[in-house]
Amino acid sequence: MTDTGMRRLVVVSNRLPVALKQIDGEWTVQGGAGGLVTALAPVLKNRGGLWIGWDGASGAGEDSQRLLDDFSADAGYDLKSVPLSEEDVQKYYFGFSNEIIWPLFHDLQTRCRFDPEYWRSYLDVNFRFAETVARMTSSDDFIWVHDYHLMHQAFFLKSMGIKRSTGFFLHIPFPPPDIFLKLPWRQKLILALTEFDLVGFQTTQDRDNFIKSLNMLSPGAEVEGEGAVVSVRLRGREFQAGTFPISIDFNQFADMAGDPEVAHKAFQIREALKHRKIIIGVDRLDYTKGIPERILAIRELLRHYPDLRGKINFIQIAVPSREDVDEYRDLRDEIELLVGRVNGEFSIPGWVPVHYHYRGLPQRELASYYAAADIALVTPLRDGMNLVAKEYCACNMKEAGVLILSEFAGAAAQMQEWAYLVNPYDFEGVAKAIHRALHWDVEERRESMHELREHVRGHNIYWWVDSFLQAGISKNLQDFPAVDTVRFEEN
Numbered sequence: 001m002t003d004t005g006m007r008r009l010v011v012v013s014n015r016l017p018v019a020l021k022q023i024d025g026e027w028t029v030q031g032g033a034g035g036l037v038t039a040l041a042p043v044l045k046n047r048g049g050l051w052i053g054w055d056g057a058s059g060a061g062e063d064s065q066r067l068l069d070d071f072s073a074d075a076g077y078d079l080k081s082v083p084l085s086e087e088d089v090q091k092y093y094f095g096f097s098n099e100i101i102w103p104l105f106h107d108l109q110t111r112c113r114f115d116p117e118y119w120r121s122y123l124d125v126n127f128r129f130a131e132t133v134a135r136m137t138s139s140d141d142f143i144w145v146h147d148y149h150l151m152h153q154a155f156f157l158k159s160m161g162i163k164r165s166t167g168f169f170l171h172i173p174f175p176p177p178d179i180f181l182k183l184p185w186r187q188k189l190i191l192a193l194t195e196f197d198l199v200g201f202q203t204t205q206d207r208d209n210f211i212k213s214l215n216m217l218s219p220g221a222e223v224e225g226e227g228a229v230v231s232v233r234l235r236g237r238e239f240q241a242g243t244f245p246i247s248i249d250f251n252q253f254a255d256m257a258g259d260p261e262v263a264h265k266a267f268q269i270r271e272a273l274k275h276r277k278i279i280i281g282v283d284r285l286d287y288t289k290g291i292p293e294r295i296l297a298i299r300e301l302l303r304h305y306p307d308l309r310g311k312i313n314f315i316q317i318a319v320p321s322r323e324d325v326d327e328y329r330d331l332r333d334e335i336e337l338l339v340g341r342v343n344g345e346f347s348i349p350g351w352v353p354v355h356y357h358y359r360g361l362p363q364r365e366l367a368s369y370y371a372a373a374d375i376a377l378v379t380p381l382r383d384g385m386n387l388v389a390k391e392y393c394a395c396n397m398k399e400a401g402v403l404i405l406s407e408f409a410g411a412a413a414q415m416q417e418w419a420y421l422v423n424p425y426d427f428e429g430v431a432k433a434i435h436r437a438l439h440w441d442v443e444e445r446r447e448s449m450h451e452l453r454e455h456v457r458g459h460n461i462y463w464w465v466d467s468f469l470q471a472g473i474s475k476n477l478q479d480f481p482a483v484d485t486v487r488f489e490e491n
């Protein structure tokens, strides 16, 4: 336990919630982006825990921990960086994690590059992470490992003889066995996951896929129980496998959208677009998010329903991601070409149908866009959950918007009853869904959006953390109470 007498929550993820960047020769700390940070930063804030991960820089040297310590003092939890070399970043991060596991687990196996060097680097980096975890934690801590980069943490901790209470959460989907079995290192990888005390997935389908693959690769696994969390017995040991759909800090987004300044900005967006119907897409620029397919659906909409020309705007916010990777640069080119083509085909004086932003926006500005939009088009080809779908609902204070959601997003399992589900590969189907959504009557929209908001409000990020901690160590978040930052600093 810590000297504050609390049990500590230790988060381990590839990236810390901040990144070190060199600006004019000076290293500075910048806030991180992406689903994991959005979900976990409010959870650890001021709880005196520890976050272990890479700081995003391969050359900050001694500056790194000093800058992280400054950040820790404000955040109310400690940060510990695991240094990675350029070669680690290339082979473990861009290689194994993002050229093998990311596409494979999103059912896109033809994009995988099964390079054995990547596998060796992945094991090496996982070992070094586990060494840091062993050094920085005690047996009272709960070690919560996140995502596909670090699936070997419990395995290496055990092989070092370190006893820890461990949980793992997979933020991306777990593929069906016929896809998972393509992985050359499938058996080692799946058995490594069974070394955690608790393995968590976004949906029941993901958890079932995992159990099916486990059964095929290591026959004899016995599953006991029903419901969100089941026990799995295998080779004389037992672990839990559960479903924990991740969520957002609902109140934070709703309060932001209700702030007069944000509401005014939403009004200004609508005015600038002459109060046309606004359809919005918000994504990291990634091939799993289905952005080109979405633009093709907008083209289909304008071709098929000419009466909508001049009456709608599609705004796509694409946040730069993995920009050093050729495939992501090609995707950006493809999107920009498509935006140009659609605008070229339909623009008339005073109206350009597609507005494309290739940059991240401050969160409050993002909330204004959510609040201004009549329709959110959340159409990933495959997605673990998709937080954008939930953020859009939280910001829809007027309860007048429609969520059009891919059936292949994890979020569909929870939201299908009230969202408009579509197959993102079916451009005509998506175009029809948009057309129908534009003509839904006010009551129908209000009812659906009300239910969606109530669901996300009740199943928010704190509910998610509590469900995971309950299953892992029979504790709730309040068992890791928030501490006064000043007092925490003094300790």
Ligand code: GDG
Residues within 6 Å of the ligand: 033, 034, 035, 036, 038, 039, 171, 172, 246, 282, 283, 284, 317, 319, 359, 360, 361, 362, 363, 366, 383, 384, 385, 386, 387, 388, 391
């Ligand atoms: C992974 C899984 C799973 C986006 N644009 C801006 C911005 N964002 C924020 C959104 C949202 C986050 O990024 C994206 O989260 P997603 O869930 O949509 O997607 P991934 O980054 O792929 O996350 C995913 C998630 O982990 C959590 O488990 O849901 O399935 O792939 O929070 O708000 N934020 C700001 N400006 C932007 O322009 N500030």
